[in-house]
Amino acid sequence: MTTDDINIASGTSGVLRGSGRDRRASYLAAFGAVAVTAFVLALLPIWIGDSRTLMGVAVAGLLFACYAIAFNLIFGSTEQLFLAVGALAGIGAYTSAIASDRLGIPFPLAMMLATGLAMLIGGGFSWIAVRRSLGIIFTGIVTLTFSLAFDNLLLGQRGLTGGETGIVVDAGSDTFLRQQIPPYYVFLGLVIVYLVGYVLLHRSHIGWAFRTLRDDGVAAELAGVDVARYRIYAGAIGGGMLGFAGALWAHVEGFISPSTFTFVHVDVPVVVMLVFGGIGTLMGPVVGSAVFTFLGEILASFSQMRLIVEGALLIALFLLLPHGVVPVLRSGASGLWRRLRPSRS
Amino acid sequence: MTAVVLDGIVLGLQFGLLGVGLTIVYGMGGVLNLAYGSMAVVTATVVSITMRSGWPAGPAVLLGIVTAAGFGLLLNLTIMKPVYRRRGEDRVLLSLLLTIGVAFIVDGFLVWRYPIEALSLSVGGDPVLILGVPMRTGSLLASAITILAGGALILFFRATTTGKAVRSVIQDEIGARLCGVNPAAVRRLIFTLSGALVGLVAVTQSMTSPVPISAGFEITILALLVTVVGGLGSIRGAFLAGLILGMVNAMSSFYIGAYVTTIILLIAAALTILLRPSGLFGERT
């Protein structure tokens, strides 16, 4: 997995170099993919809507898709290895839960607060990494220590966080968020919003800056791109996405505990999902999380096997399929498209 | 107070040796082996199971350590090959990811099959008075073994031809190759040694408190923290950082609490990276 791999997978060639028609075509392709996915996923409750368990699994799957999209933004677009995905989501969740239950803040406001905090911290990580010129590895280690420290903080501060046993989240319990079907559509909506946001972001000047700084950070600086600022944007936006998703989960699920947001429980699966789906691709996070949620269901009875499977997949993926599945599908699809279209002179 | 300090030293020695095993692998070729803790629990499992089926402690421990050493060698011969083909940051990143994968597989398997297993070696005898503090014989033996191992390591690296060859690869790999040193062979040796060291630490630690099979990840993180504070690749740094962090751990656990202690250690590592990334003795990064 090299930075070159990330560039190839995200299809650096393409968008900006095309003519107006090509650009519109790629917007169409992107939004089209999102729309089709939304449609297909929207139909899912038809089959599983009766089962509370299965709906729960599906919502969790959508949650992880949100995580993966955020991580895709942070790692795929700006090469910042934030091993604090779970922690950032946890910050969102706990802040919102505590603010709404203990401080009486209405929970939509509490969620905003939580998101803001996560944005601050995510952006903060990027800022520190830039200020201290931390490479990928050290950024990873620092964010990992943050994750572990956060976990220990949650476990230790029983008074505030309920410690190991977690806390029941009352806020939102009287809304549609706690019913069987609506949370699914809420989270589906969030996934769509995140995907659309991802597309728009990457088609904007910010996305251009991302691509440039990935290609060659030094050249980008020389060309006047403020690498620091764009990294911080990515960290903050990604952090905010994670915080919001976590906060939403707290109010939907009604219960959160430290184990919901640990490195092993969140970060590792998210990395596996994203790599499987394809880092830097639009639909990679969704494909990855869909496949893994499905696999997780099948292996549900062998819960210990889960770790073993994740480990084996991690190895297999990084050795054999570092670009993930989507680029493979994409080249297959474009090959097919080329064959179907009448040839142009 | 003296008791806490002595506990800190005992713990610090363990931390130090733990860090050394991980740091030598990094010094060898810029590789982070996050399956390190898994090697420790493999030893713990082997020793525990063999003793349970009647083996005396000596051979069981030996088998356990040899198994960990073999695990290290196996890792080097398999997973590490694609890793060494990369350079610089890519190499560290790939090593990190692949070894996490290995750690998950091994830990997952061990916890699945032996979920409640824990290694605990009881060393007989009454507590000995050191500076007025009764110290358990287990702690004393563990410390003595660790000091001996440390001494042996220092001797190895300073005085033997092979040890010097290892240091030469760390300091200038091309220079080492020009002298006829085969870096691949040295890496095999270091991975094997790393496994043996962490296995030894698992054994000595079990003389002071039980080592559960689920502790793999925890051990890896601890070793990582010691290594980072000491300076990636520095043996001296790992020993010193281990002693410091062990002391901090003992004091903090005693006066404050378990969770905060962990947080303090984590912060120590994070601060090191932020303020002095080369650690106590590390090379200029």
Place this chain on the structure above:
Amino acid sequence: MLEVSSLCAGYDSKDVVLGVSVAVGEGEVVAIIGSNGAGKTTFLRAVCGLLPVSGGGVEYEGRSITDMAVHEVARVGISFVPAERHLFPEMSVAENLALGAFPRRPDPSQLSLVFELFPRLEERRRQAAGTMSGGEQQMLAVGRALMSRPRLLILDEPTTGLAPKLATEAYESLAALRTQGMTILVAEQQVPLVLDLADRAYVLENGSIQMEGQAAELRDNPTVQRAYLGVA
């Protein structure tokens, strides 16, 4: 002793050395001269196994060493001293020298030979290599290379970073080695120095041999004089 035939080598699949053939007989001193970027360093690295060979071959004392890894080449009796020296900065002079003898333990008689050649090294035997001056580091690099009792000594620009006086001293040491029967292959930018020492020389430019012959002849050659000896 050393037969290099039509060697091709380079970086990132682009060859820099394009079919170079060089021969070094036992006891000879052979020089390779050429301007910066001519390919001298690439050539020597490929011969010694630090770079992969993409074409041609290298034979040493009758056997092919083309695909040998550099640590194996070091063990068959060839010692290479690169321009960057690659010493072990945190080890003492004595330890650096000891490693030169790897995998054998350092031979005391060989050590005294080295100290005779470079008395300053003996004075500083406990000093860390990284703290020494350029000239001393160069001495150490050559000394280390000698510890394995090589039959062929290959040097890449041994005068890199050396003041003129030290450069001359370096070549005096090489001359002393030659008298003791050492075979030497040296790539050098400081042409006058090396042509004085060498028996034969090759001119390497743009990756291929432009001229070869007896060192004395090349010294008198007007093209060589114009290009390398600063003679108008």
